[in-house]
Amino acid sequence: MEKIYLTPGPVRLPPVVIKSLGRDIVSHRSEEFHKIYASIKERLRKVFKTSGEVVVINASGTGGVEAALLTLINSKDRVLVPIYGEFCRRGADILERAGKNVKRSRIEIGRVPSVEDIKKELEDGKYNYIFLIHNETSTGVVLRNLSEISHICKEKGVRVIVDSVSGLCGEYLDMEKWNVDVCISASQKCVAGPPGLSFIALSQEIEEIIERRKNISPSTYLDLYKILQYSKKNETPFTSAIHLFYGLKAALEILEEERLDRRIRRHKINADTLRALFHMIEIEGYSKDVVFSSNTVIVGKLGDKYADLRRRLMNEYGIVVAGKIGMIKDNIVRVGNMGIVGPYEIEKFSRAIGSISEKEESSRRIYEEYLKEFQKLYEGFDLLSELFGEV
Amino acid sequence: MEKIYLTPGPVRLPPVVIKSLGRDIVSHRSEEFHKIYASIKERLRKVFKTSGEVVVINASGTGGVEAALLTLINSKDRVLVPIYGEFCRRGADILERAGKNVKRSRIEIGRVPSVEDIKKELEDGKYNYIFLIHNETSTGVVLRNLSEISHICKEKGVRVIVDSVSGLCGEYLDMEKWNVDVCISASQKCVAGPPGLSFIALSQEIEEIIERRKNISPSTYLDLYKILQYSKKNETPFTSAIHLFYGLKAALEILEEERLDRRIRRHKINADTLRALFHMIEIEGYSKDVVFSSNTVIVGKLGDKYADLRRRLMNEYGIVVAGKIGMIKDNIVRVGNMGIVGPYEIEKFSRAIGSISEKEESSRRIYEEYLKEFQKLYEGFDLLSELFGEV
Structure with a gap:
């Protein structure tokens, strides 16, 4: 896989x-x-x-x-x-x-x-x-x-x-x-x-x-x-x-x-989408105030229902995300959104979350909204494949 | 160049x-x-x-x-x-x-x-x-x-x-x-x-x-x-x-x-050749005892005659060698012989030294002796180009 x-x-x-x-x-x-x-x-x-x-x-x-x-x-x-x-x-x-x-x-x-x-x-x-x-x-x-x-x-x-x-x-x-x-x-x-x-x-x-x-x-x-x-x-x-x-x-x-402002904006729309997917399946954000929630790593607190989310993402969908680190002892999931994450990864992640939660339809809609925003952001940008590859 | x-x-x-x-x-x-x-x-x-x-x-x-x-x-x-x-x-x-x-x-x-x-x-x-x-x-x-x-x-x-x-x-x-x-x-x-x-x-x-x-x-x-x-x-x-x-x-x-013993041996025959070339043009080894002279870097003390040897090697032949470093204050030349130095570099260096000293014939003979030894050392070795490239 x-x-x-x-x-x-x-x-x-x-x-x-x-x-x-x-x-x-x-x-x-x-x-x-x-x-x-x-x-x-x-x-x-x-x-x-x-x-x-x-x-x-x-x-x-x-x-x-x-x-x-x-x-x-x-x-x-x-x-x-x-x-x-x-x-x-x-x-x-x-x-x-x-x-x-x-x-x-x-x-x-x-x-x-x-x-x-x-x-x-x-x-x-x-x-x-x-x-x-x-x-x-x-x-x-x-x-x-x-x-x-x-x-x-x-x-x-x-x-x-x-x-x-x-x-x-x-x-x-x-x-x-x-x-x-x-x-x-x-x-x-x-x-x-x-x-x-x-x-x-x-x-x-x-x-x-x-x-x-x-x-x-x-x-x-x-x-x-x-x-x-x-x-x-x-x-x-x-x-x-x-x-x-x-x-x-x-x-x-x-x-x-790509332009720095566009890269930062891409991290923002990626992050909003990842957060929307967590929201959809009622995973609580670990950041206590959305104003201070990071756009480069999205952290959710895993309740009983999705306690093994990381393992499932890995084993069933090949998606590698991170868990708790160092002084943080709660069961959390940390989804990185750094560098050149784009529609390829966001689609895979949406599908996986949709399928795990049996909310395929909602997750598909969230992804489609995202894709529209992404396409608008990169309209006229010639170097998509140099940046993201042929994915 | x-x-x-x-x-x-x-x-x-x-x-x-x-x-x-x-x-x-x-x-x-x-x-x-x-x-x-x-x-x-x-x-x-x-x-x-x-x-x-x-x-x-x-x-x-x-x-x-x-x-x-x-x-x-x-x-x-x-x-x-x-x-x-x-x-x-x-x-x-x-x-x-x-x-x-x-x-x-x-x-x-x-x-x-x-x-x-x-x-x-x-x-x-x-x-x-x-x-x-x-x-x-x-x-x-x-x-x-x-x-x-x-x-x-x-x-x-x-x-x-x-x-x-x-x-x-x-x-x-x-x-x-x-x-x-x-x-x-x-x-x-x-x-x-x-x-x-x-x-x-x-x-x-x-x-x-x-x-x-x-x-x-x-x-x-x-x-x-x-x-x-x-x-x-x-x-x-x-x-x-x-x-x-x-x-x-x-x-x-x-x-x-390549085998470790052969790589070490190659450094030795390279070094002996570089030393022979220095000897030919009467550049004194900086190491005071040949028993303790390095095979990976050959250091010579530059007298008046070849005081600008490094500059000439660089400007006239594109050969980059090193000079004095740190606490060493004498005018020396340090010729590195590390990694995958072989006939390609040794020939260029021999030619340059031969030409600078107008001892083309002697330097050519030194190189030919070297090449024979090199060929003997690598007889039957299939991966010459993977190791040294097509040089």
């Missing part, structure tokens, strides 16, 4: 990206590599919406988060980490493992911190940095109030570090307008590139701070000071994963053709 | 390896990925000559070295690091940056530590570990006495950590026979895989020590304790660079066809 992946990454790659991987190396100290890296950075700046420096690291998202946190934050700094899911917890763990001064602020699971929550924390304690997960895939929530939270932090002199590993290109984000100082993401989620690379975007001010952080990171490999020095020459300090750079470049090029 | 890379990695890839990269992802939590990882580990065990665990990390060689050193060595341990080149220095730096207790023992540049040097150090001080570079590409020397050094260390209860990033598959190595406790290597040198992955092979005893090193590494991403836990399930703790795993698997498969 052919498998359909609807997990929260890594994601299926656009055919043009796969093709870009199958070539020989260029030296990571050559002019040709400099051009590839420069082109990647230029496009990533547009995606992060920043005019600052962006670096690419040969490590997955966690490695990128670690490089940013452990180079930037020194022993005197205090960091506020609101905990509203597994990836928040991991950020706090990365900091504490390296002996940094962290305050964990617990938020009810299924919610994001409110502007009031943050205000109160910043009144009660003094912090230099806040670390936030833009899109928390363990619970399916997204910080749609990130802009307001950032502005409050700015007023209080607290710098904002955002992990948008699973948000970038799937959820709206504007580093400069929103006063985000550092934003970390990775290649294999909504960017739809090959797994293995992470990126860190820095505001001008943070770049200047990093310049004074020569010996802060305990790690040589993930030392952002050094990575930044090399990045300015369009190089990496150590041997680069050249092929992944080829793939990332191709992924950003096809994204540019 | 077509470029010929004779740098110390990353190296040109065999055509079958390039081909293996151009496919879509599988989930890093799937059965299919487990099989790929298991197959890689099984083959790496044969290459390292160990029956212990081997882990693969999504990071270049430096990342692998760091993961091993900073997880294994705790705050009470003392580490001896003989310094005979840039990569020795980097190992010591990685340790000191993380606050470990290091003794640097300086060795004359161009030499490796002798058995007597090590004996003396171990009599003068008490150490828990020694960190050694098997093949030091900054000076072109190789520890051909590694087996003797290891045995002395074993007698003194000092555990042996070896960086063989640029040695493995190009120089003879036998972890178990030689009592090497930890050996680190990477994908993009003599293994001829895509850059971006490193491997750590562990003896049974070290594996047991790592099991007690849960909270030693300051790095979450490069925590070998965690990497080892996941590796036992044939998984990586974080998203894997799936495509690089495809490439590494293909690289190890074609290596198995």
Whole structure:
């Protein structure tokens, strides 16, 4: 049985990206590599919406988060980490493992911190940095109030570090307008590139701070000071994963053709459809407020009736979705909608849900509504097969 | 002009390896990925000559070295690091940056530590570990006495950590026979895989020590304790660079066809030829003793006559070689001979050297001798073009 992946990454790659991987190396100290890296950075700046420096690291998202946190934050700094899911917890763990001064602020699971929550924390304690997960895939929530939270932090002199590993290109984000100082993401989620690379975007001010952080990171490999020095020459300090750079470049090029706003919109209409299907079969959203429900991962709480939904989707329909992760102990289903998910996957998923619930007719109608919206969105777009393949 | 890379990695890839990269992802939590990882580990065990665990990390060689050193060595341990080149220095730096207790023992540049040097150090001080570079590409020397050094260390209860990033598959190595406790290597040198992955092979005893090193590494991403836990399930703790795993698997498969002993022998006959060409034009070897001269990187000291040899090779013949690196300040040329260098590159290099020195006839004879040896070595080998391409 052919498998359909609807997990929260890594994601299926656009055919043009796969093709870009199958070539020989260029030296990571050559002019040709400099051009590839420069082109990647230029496009990533547009995606992060920043005019600052962006670096690419040969490590997955966690490695990128670690490089940013452990180079930037020194022993005197205090960091506020609101905990509203597994990836928040991991950020706090990365900091504490390296002996940094962290305050964990617990938020009810299924919610994001409110502007009031943050205000109160910043009144009660003094912090230099806040670390936030833009899109928390363990619970399916997204910080749609990130802009307001950032502005409050700015007023209080607290710098904002955002992990948008699973948000970038799937959820709206504007580093400069929103006063985000550092934003970390990775290649294999909504960017739809090959797994293995992470990126860190820095505001001008943070770049200047990093310049004074020569010996802060305990790690040589993930030392952002050094990575930044090399990045300015369009190089990496150590041997680069050249092929992944080829793939990332191709992924950003096809994204540019698709247009960032359209990709984000596609995630939204996919997500609304997935939520409508859950609603149809009375699976409750795990996110407690639809305003803060993620468009890149849709999380539902499984009651008795569909307790084995994941197993059935897998065994009967070849659809791979995710379950609970880390600190989340409820029986949940997490449906990823990242990268190049489109009518092909949405139809398969609708059919499966329709058939499992014996609501074929309703699910078909939901899919048809979706397809109309999708077709409208992509009217006149010439590169459908380069992006989605012949599916 | 077509470029010929004779740098110390990353190296040109065999055509079958390039081909293996151009496919879509599988989930890093799937059965299919487990099989790929298991197959890689099984083959790496044969290459390292160990029956212990081997882990693969999504990071270049430096990342692998760091993961091993900073997880294994705790705050009470003392580490001896003989310094005979840039990569020795980097190992010591990685340790000191993380606050470990290091003794640097300086060795004359161009030499490796002798058995007597090590004996003396171990009599003068008490150490828990020694960190050694098997093949030091900054000076072109190789520890051909590694087996003797290891045995002395074993007698003194000092555990042996070896960086063989640029040695493995190009120089003879036998972890178990030689009592090497930890050996680190990477994908993009003599293994001829895509850059971006490193491997750590562990003896049974070290594996047991790592099991007690849960909270030693300051790095979450490069925590070998965690990497080892996941590796036992044939998984990586974080998203894997799936495509690089495809490439590494293909690289190890074609290596198995070529046979490890033949690959090592090829590096030797290539190296002897490169050295003969240097000898012909009176370029002095940088390694002070031919017994310890590396077969994977050939380093020559450039006198006045050929002071601009690197530039000429590049500009007039498209041959890319390396120069001095890091702590080495002499005007040297470093000719890499790693991975799948064969008659194609050796002929181009011979011609270039012959033409620059106006010794075409001698250089042609050196090449012809080489070709005969090469042909004898590969007699009956069916996969020449899969390995070397149609060059």
